[in-house]
Amino acid sequence: MLISGEPGIGKSRIAQTVAERISAEPHIRLRYFCSPHHQDSALYPSITQLARAAGFRRGDADEQRLAKLEWVLAQGTNDLSEAVPLLADLLSIPTGDRYSPLNLNPQKRKEKTLHAQLTQVEGLAARQPVLLVWEDVHWSDPTTREALDLLIDRAPALRVLVILTFRPEFRAALDRSAARNANEPQPLAAKATRRDDPEHDPRQAAPQGDRRPDRRSHRRGAVIHRKRD
Ligand SMILES: Nc1ncnc2c1ncn2[C@@H]1O[C@H](COP(=O)(O)OP(=O)(O)OP(=O)(O)O)[C@@H](O)[C@H]1O
Numbered sequence: 436m437l438i439s440g441e442p443g444i445g446k447s448r449i450a451q452t453v454a455e456r457i458s459a460e461p462h463i464r465l466r467y468f469c470s471p472h473h474q475d476s477a478l479y480p481s482i483t484q485l486a487r488a489a490g491f492r493r494g495d496a497d498e499q500r501l502a503k504l505e506w507v508l509a510q511g512t513n514d515l516s517e518a519v520p521l522l523a524d525l526l527s528i529p530t531g532d533r534y535s536p537l538n539l540n541p542q543k544r545k546e547k548t549l550h551a552q553l554t555q556v557e558g559l560a561a562r563q564p565v566l567l568v569w570e571d572v573h574w575s576d577p578t579t580r581e582a583l584d585l586l587i588d589r590a591p592a593l594r595v596l597v598i599l600t601f602r603p604e605f606r607a608a609l610d611r612s613a614a615r616n617a618n619e620p621q622p623l624a625a626k627a628t629r630r631d632d633p634e635h636d637p638r639q640a641a642p643q644g645d646r647r648p649d650r651r652s653h654r655r656g657a658v659i660h661r662k663r664d
């Protein structure tokens with residue numbers, strides 16, 4: 436769901452209202468906030484999301500932060516061996532000798548970190564439907580935009596509802612991402628009913644072959660709220 440509009444027109448309010456309307460449905464909500472002050476800080480919205488979800492406190496020792504990170508990542512995966520060192524590195528938490536050193540070049544580290552984040556969302560979505568609210572993505576850093584591209588590509592096959600809010604100037608960048616996403620959106624509630632179906636594998640819901648990156652299907656794939664004075 437794309438919510439675009441001028442500053443102060445009510446984008447966040449619409450996102451909040453959507454969240455409230457589905458609050459009775461069992462789901463997990465993840466919120467990401469892009470900031471004008473951190474546009475050059477790679478994955479800043481993901482870092483702050485993880486820190487909030489893990490419940491980091493100002494005086495936490497490194498060991499406490501690592502334990503909290505392990506706990507939060509365990510909500511989405513049973514295999515922490517790769518995700519923890521990658522995301523601990525992202526959050527500048529030393530892992531000591533608890534995990535093997537990463538020994539990755541920067542490009543590979545970035546790829547694996549983005550993959551670990553997506554795997555986390557996939558893991559959560561396999562357990563409960565997930566609402567992801569990405570606020571003010573016009574302020575997103577380039578690596579976050581890569582993460583969003585991956586998420587948007589993958590979202591149709593998962594029990595997720597992704598809401599992006601942004602100012603109009605960001606429209607063109609999102610069009611390029613969303614054009615690749617040719618699947619019908621499904622209401623979170625409708626997806627939630629599948630949770631109880633043991634035959635249903637959410638990862639099979641949208642075979643690659645069904646993706647038709649044409650303009651018509653792109654329009655179906657995005658719900659755009661525009662409010663103008
Ligand atoms: N439908 C509404 N009725 C009453 N007040 C509203 C409504 N929509 C938005 N507002 C109020 O207008 C103000 C701006 O709304 P909001 O923060 O949602 O805008 P925004 O589009 O997200 O702005 P920004 O681009 O700066 O993030 C808020 O105080 C909000 O509560």
Ligand SMILES: [Mg+2]
Pocket residue numbers: 446447448570571600
């Ligand atoms: Mg806002």
